[in-house]
Amino acid sequence: xxxxxPIGPQHPALxxxxxxxxxxxxxxxxxxxxxxxxxxxGLEKLAEQKTWIQNIYLTERICGICSHSHTTCYVQGVEKxxxxxxxxxxxxxxxxxxxxxxxxxxLLWLGxxxxxxxxxxxxxxxxxxREIVMDILETISGNRVHYGINTIGGVRRDLDEQxxxxxxxxxxxxxxxxxxxxxxxxxEPSFVARLAGVGYLSREDAIxxxxxxxxxxxxxxxxxxRKDDPYAVYAEVPFExxxxxxxxxxxxxxxxxxxLFQCYNIIEYLLKNLPSGPVAVRAPRRAKPNEVxxxxxxxxxxxxxxxxxxxxxxxxxxxxxxxxxxxxxxTLKMLKNGFIADVxxxxxxxxxxxxCAERAVSLVDAxxxxxxxxxxxxxxxxxxxxxxxxxxxxxxxWPL
Amino acid sequence: xxxxxxxxxxxxxxxxLHLNTGACNACDIEVVAALTPRFDVERFGxxxxxxxxHADVIVCTGPATRQMKDRLIRIYEQTPDPKFVIAVGACAxxxxxxxxxxxxxxxxxxxxxVDVYVPGCPVRPDAVIDGVVKxxxxxxx
Numbered sequence: 001x002x003x004x005x006p007i008g009p010q011h012p013a014l015x016x017x018x019x020x021x022x023x024x025x026x027x028x029x030x031x032x033x034x035x036x037x038x039x040x041x042g043l044e045k046l047a048e049q050k051t052w053i054q055n056i057y058l059t060e061r062i063c064g065i066c067s068h069s070h071t072t073c074y075v076q077g078v079e080k081x082x083x084x085x086x087x088x089x090x091x092x093x094x095x096x097x098x099x100x101x102x103x104x105x106x107l108l109w110l111g112x113x114x115x116x117x118x119x120x121x122x123x124x125x126x127x128x129x130r131e132i133v134m135d136i137l138e139t140i141s142g143n144r145v146h147y148g149i150n151t152i153g154g155v156r157r158d159l160d161e162q163x164x165x166x167x168x169x170x171x172x173x174x175x176x177x178x179x180x181x182x183x184x185x186x187x188e189p190s191f192v193a194r195l196a197g198v199g200y201l202s203r204e205d206a207i208x209x210x211x212x213x214x215x216x217x218x219x220x221x222x223x224x225x226r227k228d229d230p231y232a233v234y235a236e237v238p239f240e241x242x243x244x245x246x247x248x249x250x251x252x253x254x255x256x257x258x259x260l261f262q263c264y265n266i267i268e269y270l271l272k273n274l275p276s277g278p279v280a281v282r283a284p285r286r287a288k289p290n291e292v293x294x295x296x297x298x299x300x301x302x303x304x305x306x307x308x309x310x311x312x313x314x315x316x317x318x319x320x321x322x323x324x325x326x327x328x329x330x331t332l333k334m335l336k337n338g339f340i341a342d343v344x345x346x347x348x349x350x351x352x353x354x355x356c357a358e359r360a361v362s363l364v365d366a367x368x369x370x371x372x373x374x375x376x377x378x379x380x381x382x383x384x385x386x387x388x389x390x391x392x393x394x395x396x397x398w399p400l
Numbered sequence: 401x402x403x404x405x406x407x408x409x410x411x412x413x414x415x416x417l418h419l420n421t422g423a424c425n426a427c428d429i430e431v432v433a434a435l436t437p438r439f440d441v442e443r444f445g446x447x448x449x450x451x452x453x454h455a456d457v458i459v460c461t462g463p464a465t466r467q468m469k470d471r472l473i474r475i476y477e478q479t480p481d482p483k484f485v486i487a488v489g490a491c492a493x494x495x496x497x498x499x500x501x502x503x504x505x506x507x508x509x510x511x512x513x514v515d516v517y518v519p520g521c522p523v524r525p526d527a528v529i530d531g532v533v534k535x536x537x538x539x540x541x
Contacts, residue, residue, distance in 0.1 A: 010452070039420070039422050039462075062424060063426075108429065123436075131433075355423065
């Protein structure tokens with residue numbers, strides 16, 4: 001007997017609107033399907049109407065948790081188009097904010113994982129300590145969430161001695177707290193028992209389904225854009241790529257906790273080796289006709305921006321591939337043959353950022369490979385035609 | 401007597417439903433941050449509820465997208481009376497940077513009535529608390 005269970009778009013297990021349809025047999029999920037588009041705003045089209053500088057603030061608002069990831073990815077691409085070389089101090093500060101963002105994102109995720117596993121005091125602890133990072137970010141940029149620190153050709157604000165000292169002091173507290181979380185996350189029997197073995201994704205599947213970020217690294221694949229294709233100043237910063245080989249939610253937790261310690265090391269290195277000089281160079285208003293692909297390792301995985309310029313002060317096309325989109329296929333695989341009760345945990349384990357992933361979809365005819373763009377009305381008509389053709393029969397049968 | 405009691409209890413335990421209607425997650429994490437130890441809105445008896453049927457106050461973040469419009473109305477109708485809506489963030493007020501995007505209708509008030517607007521992009525957790533307290537004062541008076 002098969003049932004279909006819809007979850008979302010508004011559901012206790014989900015923080016953001018997305019719809020999951022699961023076919024279940026008893027407690028076990030046999031098939032899963034995702035419905036997207038609740039958070040689609042049409043950002044890529046909007047970007048074509050705004051200038052290069054205005055678009056920094058638009059890309060920042062693609063996502064609130066990885067706001068620096070999207071701006072850095074975009075700004076790096078535009079700098080390549082404009083053939084700009086940002087000063088080294090600017091790049092150091094940019095990397096510093098990126099790593100601080102990774103710390104706040106991973107602490108946030110740890111809390112959410114604790115909450116989904118029914119360990120609410122863990123959630124409250126990590127979120128309390130996350131406020132330390134938010135304070136650091138606020139002293140650097142003036143904002144808690146959308147830092148607005150990137151600009152084309154460098155960064156907008158400089159660091160002073162006092163701020164450097166404040167960050168190093170706070171880092172000591174964070175290190176101490178993270179050691180406690182590491183101990184808790186790997187030794188607390190009930191927490192480990194809840195996470196171990198849930199959402200299994202083998203190494204082969206992770207590669208075949210193009211998983212990214214901690215999800216991929218927890219399946220034992222040491223892939224990180226910071227190491228493989230270094231941008232900003234990562235080529236000169238010593239750090240390790242963290243992996244785990246348990247291939248489950250526990251592995252993803254371990255990878256993220258390990259990454260926290262790497263982040264602290266990177267931040268310390270950056271602050272101690274901060275070069276002097278200007279933080280930004282003047283950028284031209286227009287970019288020559290060209291196209292560029294920019295890669296960035298966001299806290300959730302690889303973020304890709306494709307930017308095309310046509311010689312004006314506005315981009316001709318901006319395409320965003322957010323890490324969550326790369327992880328959707330792997331999530332469906334993880335959900336299959338799992339339990340209904342594990343859905344929130346598995347789904348939270350990829351650290352889904354739905355607002356990041358909600359991009360426009362172009363339709364590709366599977367038979368001819370032809371791409372086409374379709375209007376909303378035509379799409380509605382099409383769906384009505386298909387619906388009219390369907391036999392009105394429900395798959396689900398109530399046992400009563 | 402009974403109305404006095406319900407009025408009093410309504411003031412002391414406004415349960416909220418957090419609804420993302422197309423926000424960029426920034427306001428969402430700030431709303432959640434308001435529930436955690438540093439800000440702790442639970443002091444005012446505020447609890448985050450998962451279903452609209454348990455909630456008194458809908459905290460909306462983000463501009464209303466076309467896809468979410470019908471769902472937003474449905475969730476508003478599922479919430480028992482008396483219900484209040486707080487629009488959190490510049491997007492929920494007017495659309496913010498997304499204004500003009502083809503899939504964005506505009507602020508939340510284009511779809512459902514709003515009682516309190518909390519400005520900011522994103523709002524600080526302090527501002528969320530301020531908004532909720534203003535709503536409670538409104539109820540008192």
